[in-house]
Amino acid sequence: MNPARIRIIAIGKVRKGWVSEGVALYLKRLPGLEVLELRDGGMAREAEAITAALRPEEQLVVLTEEGQSFDSVAFAQRLEGSGSVRLALVIGGADGIDPALKARASWRLSLSPMTFPHDLARLLLLEQLYRALTIQQGGPYHK
Template structure:
């Protein structure tokens, strides 16, 4: 199994980097994980929010593996429990999708082209999370899903 996480923006603070590194390390026992960061575009320098979102969108699309099943993180996406996420990832694997990409967009969302490329959308609820925290939560939930699917102790 291979998971690609495409994120707009870089992690700056050490604690975010450390948290992501820890879950990426833990996931290494279950799957290959590739985190791809694309530049966060300043709307003031890009000619507005729409132009910035389109530039970020082009970079996101370029960073996605060509054959990946793409899951966009979005508030309006489907909410899943940890068990349901584990079952969904297992189902995708059984159906031959061994390359799954998650997309975490920028602060102004993602372009229509990125939404069109997404095979499904996942929501962590109606709350708004900072993108750094969303990345940590995503990696932890993928790790938890792997543990659940193998019946290993972690998920309580």
């Protein structure tokens, strides 16, 4: 996995200080990974903003509780299997992700069958991306 080939598109800003600190920590550990924050404003407007932000070369991956769940090793393998494809991982707003946008996604990812606030989902996703990178590199982070 090359962090520079991954972009997180997230609705809303991180408002909690402790979450911001965690996000900053993992972004330092994942150089090249970009996070784009979009304004919240209802599912339809958010879907339009996400669609407008997508780059032609990016494969859309939406985070949703009904998506595919992985353990950390399987997630690392799934990312490795993406090869040189650029991924846009989308975290929706309070109302979730528009069904039409979900239907366009190349794959759907679930961090858990539980629902999380968008800022906490961002932190969890970043941690799992870092864990995937260390698994692929054979590092000691994942035990």
